[in-house]
Structure formats: structure tokens, C-alpha cells
Amino acid sequence: MTENIINIEHIAKVYTIGDVKVHALSDVSLRIDKNEYVAIMGPSGSGKSTLMNMLGCLDTPSSGVYDFKARNVSLMTDNDLAAIRNKEIGFVFQTFNLLSRSDALHNVELPLIYAGIGSSERKERAKQALISVGLEDRIHHKPNELSGGQRQRVAIARALVTNPAIILADEPTGNLDSKTGEEIMLLFHEIHKKGNTVILVTHEEYIAKHAARIVRLKDGLIEKDELVPNRYIPNITAAVSENQTD
Amino acid sequence: MVRNINLFLFEMKEGFFIALQSIRANKARSFLTMLGIVIGISSVVSMSTAIKGIDNSFQKGISSLGTDVLYLDKWAWFSNVEFWKLRNRKKITMEQYEKFKSLAVLPLAVAPVTNSRQTVKFENSSVENIFLNGSNSDYVKTTNFTFDMGRFYNDIESKASREVAVIGSEISKKLFPRGDALDKTIKIGGISYRIVGVLSEQGSFILGSFNPDNQVFIPIGTIFKHFAGDMFSTITINIRAQSPALVQETKIEAEGVMRKVRGLSAEEENDFSINQQEGLMDNYNKVVGVIQIAGLFITGLSLFVGAIGIMNIMFVSVKERTKEIGVRKAIGAKRRAILGQFLMESATICLMGGLVGLVIAVLLSLVINRFMPTSIQVSAVFTAIGISLLTGVLAGLAPAYTAAKMDPVDALRYE
Ligand SMILES: Nc1ncnc2c1ncn2[C@@H]1O[C@H](COP(=O)(O)OP(=O)(O)OP(=O)(O)O)[C@@H](O)[C@H]1O
Ligand SMILES: [Mg+2]
Numbered sequence: 001m002t003e004n005i006i007n008i009e010h011i012a013k014v015y016t017i018g019d020v021k022v023h024a025l026s027d028v029s030l031r032i033d034k035n036e037y038v039a040i041m042g043p044s045g046s047g048k049s050t051l052m053n054m055l056g057c058l059d060t061p062s063s064g065v066y067d068f069k070a071r072n073v074s075l076m077t078d079n080d081l082a083a084i085r086n087k088e089i090g091f092v093f094q095t096f097n098l099l100s101r102s103d104a105l106h107n108v109e110l111p112l113i114y115a116g117i118g119s120s121e122r123k124e125r126a127k128q129a130l131i132s133v134g135l136e137d138r139i140h141h142k143p144n145e146l147s148g149g150q151r152q153r154v155a156i157a158r159a160l161v162t163n164p165a166i167i168l169a170d171e172p173t174g175n176l177d178s179k180t181g182e183e184i185m186l187l188f189h190e191i192h193k194k195g196n197t198v199i200l201v202t203h204e205e206y207i208a209k210h211a212a213r214i215v216r217l218k219d220g221l222i223e224k225d226e227l228v229p230n231r232y233i234p235n236i237t238a239a240v241s242e243n244q245t246d
Numbered sequence: 247m248v249r250n251i252n253l254f255l256f257e258m259k260e261g262f263f264i265a266l267q268s269i270r271a272n273k274a275r276s277f278l279t280m281l282g283i284v285i286g287i288s289s290v291v292s293m294s295t296a297i298k299g300i301d302n303s304f305q306k307g308i309s310s311l312g313t314d315v316l317y318l319d320k321w322a323w324f325s326n327v328e329f330w331k332l333r334n335r336k337k338i339t340m341e342q343y344e345k346f347k348s349l350a351v352l353p354l355a356v357a358p359v360t361n362s363r364q365t366v367k368f369e370n371s372s373v374e375n376i377f378l379n380g381s382n383s384d385y386v387k388t389t390n391f392t393f394d395m396g397r398f399y400n401d402i403e404s405k406a407s408r409e410v411a412v413i414g415s416e417i418s419k420k421l422f423p424r425g426d427a428l429d430k431t432i433k434i435g436g437i438s439y440r441i442v443g444v445l446s447e448q449g450s451f452i453l454g455s456f457n458p459d460n461q462v463f464i465p466i467g468t469i470f471k472h473f474a475g476d477m478f479s480t481i482t483i484n485i486r487a488q489s490p491a492l493v494q495e496t497k498i499e500a501e502g503v504m505r506k507v508r509g510l511s512a513e514e515e516n517d518f519s520i521n522q523q524e525g526l527m528d529n530y531n532k533v534v535g536v537i538q539i540a541g542l543f544i545t546g547l548s549l550f551v552g553a554i555g556i557m558n559i560m561f562v563s564v565k566e567r568t569k570e571i572g573v574r575k576a577i578g579a580k581r582r583a584i585l586g587q588f589l590m591e592s593a594t595i596c597l598m599g600g601l602v603g604l605v606i607a608v609l610l611s612l613v614i615n616r617f618m619p620t621s622i623q624v625s626a627v628f629t630a631i632g633i634s635l636l637t638g639v640l641a642g643l644a645p646a647y648t649a650a651k652m653d654p655v656d657a658l659r660y661e
Contacts, residue, residue, distance in 0.1 A: 058576055058654045079580050086578020097573045097658070101271035113260050114578040116253060158577065 011064035026220035039208035042217035090159025092169035129157040149180035261590035280599035282552025287603030318483040322519035337480030355387035380469030396443030407467030411439040560645035572657030585650040592642025600634025
């Protein structure tokens with residue numbers, strides 16, 4: 001039996017603006033196991049980001065139960081949530097969200113600082129993470145000295161550096177052209193192959209096809225939850241050689 | 247427990263580096279923020295140094311008056327007696343002094359003193375409007391004078407009202423820059439005087455022209471002889487007790503003796519005053535206390551304004567970096583870490599500002615030093631550092647708390 005990581009039951013998230021109640025999520029139940037590769041799709045405003053924030057322990061549900069590795073997240077304190085985000089979850093954002101005044105190395109180091117890891121080990125691990133995303137020659141570049149794809153690689157290195165249980169990516173290719181997006185998807189493919197659990201949000205069917213399972217949201221409800229029959233396996237050698245001519 | 251302390255130190259250290267980094271990243275803003283504290287700290291330190299300097303000089307000056315010396319005078323230094331009553335008092339004469347001296351047994355020394363404002367000349371140089379002190383050879387016993395050269399005029403010279411003079415160190419410096427004053431002849435009011443002694447620096451600049459360094463001392467008879475108009479003025483009787491412990495008894499005796507000399511009946515009140523340094527001290531303390539409080543209040547205010555400035559800029563900084571705070575939280579920064587980061591930042595800015603302020607204060611004190619002796623106290627340095635750190639923490643508290651309690655999702659969404 002596979003190890004369960006995420007188990008949510010009848011989760012709802014309601015925002016109240018004035019007298020109006022917005023049901024970002026109405027009633028969502030979802031179970032994700034270790035080493036799954038899940039894509040979340042749906043029209044704009046359907047609650048994808050809200051669900052991701054919930055899964056990533058950035059936000060807590062208005063009602064329902066969320067168990068992360070069999071621990072009830074809904075009952076946790078702010079500090080506990082911060083610790084889970086730090087150790088168990090790696091976030092990748094559409095807009096990269098790097099610290100603009102810090103170089104790549106420091107950006108990747110950041111989660112390790114909050115994990116209380118000493119400077120020399122931190123630098124070594126951050127360097128390894130940057131190497132693993134193919135940025136060994138961009139270690140001391142600041143975000144504004146990097147291309148969009150390279151920025152997203154730094155962000156992925158930052159997400160990976162703590163060896164989290166899951167990687168959450170909210171439209172990670174949304175700000176990239178299709179070729180660069182494909183390179184990023186190759187990285188996710190490798191991360192997944194190494195045994196990681198990957199959950200990503202996307203608007204593009206061809207991006208979603210990289211995943212093994214697609215969850216479709218509509219109006220805060222799960223419309224469809226299906227396995228991908230003809231999953232797209234990226235061509236590693238092609239992508240790598242493309243990467244080298246980059 | 248040990249782990250907690252280690253964790254705390256680790257967080258402090260990392261917070262400090264993060265703070266340094268963001269200070270470096272926002273140089274202009276950090277500099278402007280610092281300015282308030284620089285001004286605040288440098289003015290507080292300079293002010294307290296200046297006050298300390300004035301105080302030291304005064305203490306020194308006043309102690310040159312001697313804690314054990316009484317000044318029997320027509321005038322009171324401090325009193326609530328109406329001015330006209332003081333004015334109508336009889337003057338104190340040389341005869342009264344002689345009588346007083348023969349009757350009083352407790353004093354170590356008793357000397358009559360009169361003063362005149364005169365100009366001293368030597369060849370082409372002159373010092374104007376100095377205090378010309380006339381007394382007798384006992385005068386030196388009522389002081390703690392030390393000599394650079396020569397001696398005080400002696401009993402024979404004073405009894406014979408000779409034209410001999412002892413000059414203060416400032417006057418010596420002005421008239422004899424080469425330090426060869428002894429046995430030279432100076433002119434006061436057209437009369438020649440031979441210099442028999444030069445005082446070493448008594449260092450009580452605060453007394454101004456009362457400072458012995460700016461005075462010339464000649465026998466009292468000589469003053470009466472050449473500045474006849476002054477004969478009608480009253481004299482002061484300087485009385486030195488045998489020890490500071492005996493001042494009170496000496497004062498009581500002096501009062502009794504002077505009443506007898508003046509022939510006052512039991513019902514009549516004193517028609518003279520016995521002044522002493524203590525009264526000066528009390529009054530000085532009152533005045534300086536007010537100056538001190540006012541000065542520190544005003545400069546403290548500038549520090550407070552600086553602190554408000556820091557709080558303001560820290561609020562702006564927190565607002566501006568909302569997204570950064572969101573990112574930090576998303577990757578696992580706890581509230582405490584965010585709080586620490588911003589507190590550390592404002593404390594570091596204030597500390598740097600404080601150190602710059604200190605340097606400026608030291609430079610200022612070098613300038614002030616040319617007018618009066620000051621020195622920055624070690625305690626002032628530590629107080630300044632402490633105050634700037636405290637200011638930083640207090641000013642950073644509210645902004646840092648705002649940052650710490652931000653919701654990560656809202657913060658990330660912030661544009
Ligand atoms: N903080 C908030 N306050 C009020 N309403 C919110 C808030 N966050 C999200 N919503 C609402 O919840 C709904 C779902 O938003 P969400 O961001 O999850 O959509 P999404 O599926 O990620 O859309 P997109 O594809 O455009 O990113 C939207 O209608 C949105 O207006
Ligand atoms: Mg979204």
C-alpha cells in the first residue's frame with residue numbers, strides 16, 4: 001500500500017467581502033499519495049490557487065478536515081504550519097517570487113536558514129541544489145541578471161533544497177515561453193522520477209499531460225479526477241541538448 | 247534549554263545578516279533613517295559632555311575658592327534681604343578688619359580684600375579691565391595658590407605699601423609670552439610695579455575675571471595710595487578656617503566678633519553678611535540642574551523625533567516588502583523570525599547611526615575643548631550605544647509586529 005501524504009475531506013473556503021460570500025472552494029475531497037504526479041486544471045477563478053495554498057499550509061480551510069501525513073492541519077498553530085512549509089513543502093510560483101536583491105545562492109539558502117542549519121552546510125546544500133537544476137555557472141547572479149527560465153530554476157532549487165515531501169507549483173510555466181516551459185517540465189519530470197510527489201496547476205492541456213493524474217476544478221468543486229491515459233514523457237536527451245545550446 | 251539558547255543566537259546572527267543585507271540593498275533610505283539618530287545621539291552626547299565640562303570647571307573653580315573660606319562682606323551673595331537694605335549697610339573698614347583680626351581666635355588666616363578694575367601694561371602690550379586685588383601678605387594663606395615663579399608679596403612689602411605685584415598665569419601669558427615675567431616692571435594706572443611672583447594656572451575659567459589666573463595682586467595700602475577713590479569702597483574680610491570641619495564654628499565666632507566690632511545690640515540684626523562657597527554651590531546646582539534638565543529634554547526630543555522617523559520608515563519598509571515577507575513566510579519563516587529580522591534591522595540602523603553620532607560628538611567635543619575642558623566619558627559612550635539600540639528596538643517594534651502577523655497568502659498576493 002502506498003503512503004498517503006495528503007487527505008482532505010469536504011474542504012470549503014469562503015471569503016466574505018462586505019455582505020457577499022465568495023465560495024472559492026465549496027466542497028472538495030482529495031487524496032494524494034507519495035510519488036504521485038498530479039495536475040490541477042480548471043477555468044480562471046475555479047479555486048485552483050486557493051486549493052494549492054490550502055495544500056501548501058499557507059492557508060487554512062473555513063471548514064472540513066485536512067490531514068497532512070496523518071496530522072490534522074486545521075488544528076495547527078502558525079508556528080507548526082511554518083515548520084511544515086519549511087520542511088515538508090516546496091513551493092514554486094508563477095512569478096518566481098525570488099528576493100530580488102539577493103543572489104541565486106542566497107535565495108536557495110533561505111529555507112535552510114529558517115530550518116536552523118549552519119552556514120557552511122547551508123551553502124553546500126544550496127550549491128548542490130543549484131547544480132541539480134543546471135545553474136552551476138549562475139550561482140552569484142541576482143534575479144535581474146537571469147532569464148525567466150533561469151529564475152524559475154532558482155525557485156525550483158529553493159523548493160528542493162530542504163528535501164520536502166511534496167513540490168507544489170502554481171502555474172510554474174505561466175510566465176515562460178513554450179520551449180523554456182518544456183525545460184522546466186523536464187525538471188519536474190526528473191524530480192518526480194527521483195521519488196518526489198509533484199502537484200502542479202496549469203491552464204495548458206499539453207503541460208498537464210506530463211502528469212499521471214489530472215484533477216479538474218469548476219466553481220470550487222471537483223468536476224473530474226482522472227488518470228492520464230497517454231501520458232507525455234519528455235525526451236530527456238533532446239531537452240538537455242536544447243538546454244546546452246541555450 | 248541549551249538548544250533554545252543556541253537557536254536564539256542562531257536567529258540573532260541570521261537576523262543580523264539579513265538586516266545588514268537589506269540595509270546595504272537600500273543604502274539611501276537607510277542613510278536617511280540613520281540621520282535622525284545621528285543627530286539625536288550626537289546632540290545628546292555633546293550636550294551631556296558640555297554640561298559635564300561646565301560642571302567640572304565649576305567644581306574646580308569653586309574649590310579654588312576653598313570650602314574652608316568665609317567671606318565677610320557688606321554684600322550678601324545670595325539673600326532675600328531687600329537690595330536697599332544691603333546698600334544702606336555701613337561699609338567695612340580697615341579699622342574694623344584690624345579689630346576683627348585681633349578678636350577672632352579660630353581662623354587660620356584673616357585678610358582684608360579690596361578690588362579695582364584696571365589695565366595692566368608691559369611695554370607695548372596690555373590687558374584691559376583686569377581685577378586688581380589688594381590685600382596683605384596673609385591673603386595667600388586664605389588661598390591654595392601655587393607659584394610658577396617667585397612668591398607672594400611679604401609682610402614688609404605689604405605694610406610699607408610697596409609697588410610690588412603678583413600676576414595670574416593668564417596675564418603672564420599675555421604680557422610675557424616667553425615666560426620671563428619675574429622682576430619685570432609692569433604699569434598699572436601709570437605707576438610701575440615690580441613682579442615678585444607668577445601664579446601657576448589655577449584653572450577656574452568659569453569664574454571669569456574672578457579667576458585668579460586673570461588677576462593681579464598688590465598690597466592693599468598700595469591700592470588705597472594710588473587709586474584713592476577706592477578708599478571709600480568697602481572691603482571684604484576673607485577668613486580661612488583651620489580645617490573644613492571647623493568652618494561652622496569659625497563662622498559662628500566670626501558673626502559674634504563682627505557684631506561686637508560693629509557694636510550691635512542684641513535686638514539689632516546683622517549689618518553684614520558672611521558668604522561661603524556652599525551657598526554658591528547650592529545656587530549653582532539649582533541653575534545647572536535646570537539647564538541640565540532643559541538641555542537633555544531638548545536633545546532628548548531630537549532623539550525622539552529621530553525615533554519617530556525610524557518607525558515611519560520601518561513602516562514604509564514593511565509595506566514595501568510585503569511580498570518579500572510573504573515569500574519568507576511561504577518558505578517557512580516563523581513569526582518570530584520575521585519580527586526578529588525587522589527589529590534587528592531597525593536596531594542595526596540605530597546602532598550605526600549612534601556610532602556615527604558618537605564620532606560627531608567626539609569631534610564636537612574637540613571643538614568645545616578649545617573653550618573649556620571637556621572629555622567624553624566612557625559611560626557616555628556606553629549610554630549612547632545603549633540608547634541607540636533601545637531606540638531602534640522600540641521604534642522597530644510596531645512595524646516589525648505588523649510584518650510578523652501578516653497573513654502569508656495576502657502578503658504574497660500584494661502587488
Ligand atoms: N483573498 C481573497 N478574498 C476574496 N476572494 C478571493 C480571495 N482569494 C481568492 N478569492 C476568490 O476565490 C475564487 C478562486 O480564486 P483562485 O485564486 O483560487 O482562482 P484560480 O483558479 O487560481 O484562478 P486563476 O486561474 O485565474 O489563477 C475567485 O473567485 C477569487 O475571486
Ligand atoms: Mg491561480
